[in-house]
Amino acid sequence: MAQSRKLDEKMLILLRQGKSFFHIGCSGHEAAQLAAAEVMRPAEDWAYPYYRDLALCLSLGMTGREQFLNSLARDEDPNSGGRQMPAHYCNKDVRIVSQSSPTASQFLQAVGCAMAIVRERTKEVVYVSSGEGSTSEGDYHEALNWASRERLPVIFHIEDNKYAISVHVSEQTAGGSVHDMVAGYEHLARFQVDGTDFFESHLAFQKAADRARKGKGPSVVVSDVVRLLSHSSSDDQRKYRSKKELEDDKKRDPILRLRKDCIEVGIATGKDFDKIDLEIAAQVDADAEWAESRPHPAPETATDHVYSNNTLPESGEKKIVAEKFVMVDAINHALHEEMGNNDKMVIYGEDIADDKGGVFTATKGLTKKFGKQRVFNSPLAESSIVGTAIGMACAGWKPVVEIQFCDYIWYAMMQIRNELASIRYRSNNTWSCPVVIRVT
Incomplete structure (x- = not known):
């Protein structure tokens, strides 16, 4: 926590000296993030953090040097090799998956990662986070729906500092409560904690992680935190927050609170x-x-790394088949063949499972032959289809997904344009995303 706070302070100094160009801070969020990291298994569990998760990333194994390389856009930056803005975290060694600027897009990818975990039958957990503002995005609710329906091992961490830049939660969320808003999702556990209290937060995250590892389903942990800095170096929160409110937040500083608690119980002294x-x-x-x-x-x-340098492997001798096929049957034959060649290939989309087998029968017979874990229907949610496919692909699987008609693909364009197409480049070739999208 102290390291994260000192990094925030130093990065702002470098910014004022003209040595960097942007900063977005973690200050006030540290206790909840440390609590989450303490229940995770670094380099085994997966993390989809958001831009304020500096303390979490440090706790999972990233270093101060790596954060400065990111802030200063240096060549050796493990986050992106200087390609992304500061605080867009990425480190494959500790399974921090590359994050981009659009808020909430990470939720569906985390769900896809959890889908891969379930199929591999491990005890891994996926952590994904955002501020409360991002819970207004449709991808958040689509992710909760899919994760809850399949009881996936995902911990959704909502760091509620009450402001999405300048928009207060009362103008953002029905009823003003991110915690209450998601009460209707079956199999979803909900925890609301004082995110400035490390011990209270740790207890909630421990329960959430235990549920996930036992296959009982996802959890949402809503942490009531404070934003001690302006939204970013491009913002001045004194324009829209009162002096009293800012002073009250300072009194809830999580570092001062942890220090006080530790001294009171004799864990450490002020010195x-x-x-x-x-x-x-x-x-x-x-x-x-x-x-x-x-x-x-x-x-x-x-x-x-704008494009992949990988070449498609040859699959043995080429065969000339004299028999003629209509296109849909040729597609069906190819899917059958590739499913037999690759145990980590999955096919999903709307209406693609047997007995329907797709609206054009392109996937007929595949569920019966390969089972429901590998060929299955998705919800009617195109962003979900592509977003989860990205998560599965980053976890080492080969998703072949179907968008039923091209008219429907626009819901998925955010995931296609800003996520799928950019992940290799923005991660400096450390992550790749071999997804196949079929669309008519």
Whole structure:
């Protein structure tokens, strides 16, 4: 927590010195994030964080040096190699999946990742987070619906600081409560906690993780946190928040609270915390100085990884078949053949399972031959279809999904344009997303 706070402070100094160009902070959210990270298994569980999750990413194994490389857009930045804005986290070594700017798009991808976990029968858990503002997006509710219906091992963490930039939660959420709004989802556990209280938060996340690992389904943890900084370095919250409100938030600082709680129960003394603060401040300064010395990306690499350099493998000798097929039967034959070749290939979409077998019968017979775990119907939700496919693909599977008609594809265009098409480039080729989309 202290490291995250010192990084926020140092990054703002570098920004004012003209050495970086943007900052979006974690300050006030640290306790809830640390609590979540403490119940996760780094490099085993999966994380789809959002831009305020600095403390979480540090707790999962990322370093201060790596955060400065990101903030300063250096070539060795493991998040994106200088391709993305600061705080767009990514680190394959600890299973932090590349995140982009659109809010809420990560929810469906986390669900897709959990679908892969269930099929591999592991005890892994997927963490995905956002602020309360993103819960107004349709992708959030589509993700809750799919995860709840299939009892998937997903922990949805909503960090509620009451403001989506300047829009207060009272203008954002029906009833003003993100927690109450999702009461109707069956198999979804809900927890509301004081996100400035590490111990209360940890208890909730432990329960959520235990449920997930036992196959009991997803959870939503709504953390009541404080935003101690403006939304970003491009914002000034004094324009729309009262002086009293800002002062009240400072009194709920989670770091001061944890320090007070630890001293009261004898875990540590004030001198212990002072020493830790000095050590962390020195390390943060050293990390910043080191990162400043690292090279910028070479301009000629700016278009690297826009396209995949992988070539399609040849599948043995080519066969010339004299028999003629109509196109839909040829598609069906190809799907049967590839499903037999790849145990990690799945096919899903609207009405594609047997006995219907697709509105044009392109998938007929596939469910009967390969089973409902590999060929199945999806909800009528195109963004869900593509978003979950992205998550499955990043987890090592080969989703072949169907959008029934091209008129319906526009719901999925956010996931296609901003996520599927960019993940290789924006992650500097550390993540790839081999999804096949069929559409008529």
